[in-house]
Amino acid sequence: MIRFDGAVLRNGGFSLRADLTVLGPGICAIVGPSGAGKSTLLLALAGFASIGAGRLMIGEQDVTALPPAQRPVSVLFQDHNLFAHLDVAANVSLGLRPDLRLNAAQKSRVQQVLQHTGLQGLSARKPAMLSGGQQQRVAIARALLRDRPVLLLDEAFGALGPGLRREMLTLVRTVAVEQNLTVLMVTHEPEDARAIADHVLFVAQGQVHPPLPTAEFFAAPPRAVADYLGLD
Known part of the structure; x- marks a missing residue:
């Protein structure tokens, strides 16, 4: 379980409000307009962006003030960070x-x-x-x-073609189930969320909205989400 209690996440001059719980294990997709703060949310979870108010809990542990190396979190970026x-x-x-x-x-x-x-x-x-x-x-x-229980994916498959992208999504789903991971995945592709996510949370206008079950998110989205998805 990941819980933001009245948190204000800060990344440079940008701030993002979050007051929600992500249940785990499972996969939660993070969607929203460009520049809305999706990456800031992951950076705050990993400890690379500050929490100016409120607190962040991972399981029963308050990690608000913990440095990145001490958090039960792994991060996977688009550039792989291979040597x-x-x-x-x-x-x-x-x-x-x-x-x-x-x-x-x-x-x-x-x-x-x-x-x-x-x-x-x-x-x-x-x-x-x-x-x-x-x-x-x-x-x-x-x-x-x-061997960390939380895995963060920040547009990790954005540079891959459709075939490889589907292959990587399937792999992530497989290892998440086998390893009992809680995965938070930033994506600009709604189909990624449909393919493997249990829940979807929406980030827009400085606010992280609580996650919804994937089927519900796409079947009956709130107005802001429908505008983002281009639905009538």
């Missing part, structure tokens, strides 16, 4: 130890997650030798190894 000089196995291993000094059990975990994400046989390749979808799988594998 060009490291091979696939090393890039993934960073999810366990930044110094890459893995013991036998940790090395075994790396191999397991590579297999789980369809990267077996690619462990010695550098990122430049991978397709866009394979690079995305490396980033997902690293996030899974961090």
Whole structure:
């Protein structure tokens, strides 16, 4: 469970109000106009944007003042954040130890997650030798190894074509179920939400609106949401 209690999220000169609960595990899509504050919401969850008022709870833990490294959160951005000089196995291993000094059990975990994400046989390749979808799988594998209950996706699949995008969405849905993750996913594509999200929350005009079940969100949207979706 993720709960914003009367929170004001600040990112530079921009502020966003949030007073809501996201139940987990499951997938919650975040939609809204460009510049509305969707990324600010994720940055605040991860600890990279400040909370000027109120508080943020993840489970039973108040994380409002915790630094990013101490939060039970992993973040996946569109640019993957892979290191060009490291091979696939090393890039993934960073999810366990930044110094890459893995013991036998940790090395075994790396191999397991590579297999789980369809990267077996690619462990010695550098990122430049991978397709866009394979690079995305490396980033997902690293996030899974961090073993955090909350996974944040900030337009993580925006640069992929339709086929790879569907493939990555299916992978996210699979690992979310298997790992009991709570996933918050920023997307500009309503079809992404329809495909894998359990709930959808809408961000607009400085306000984060409480999430609605996906079917309800699209079947009977509030007026502001209908305007955003271009519905009559």
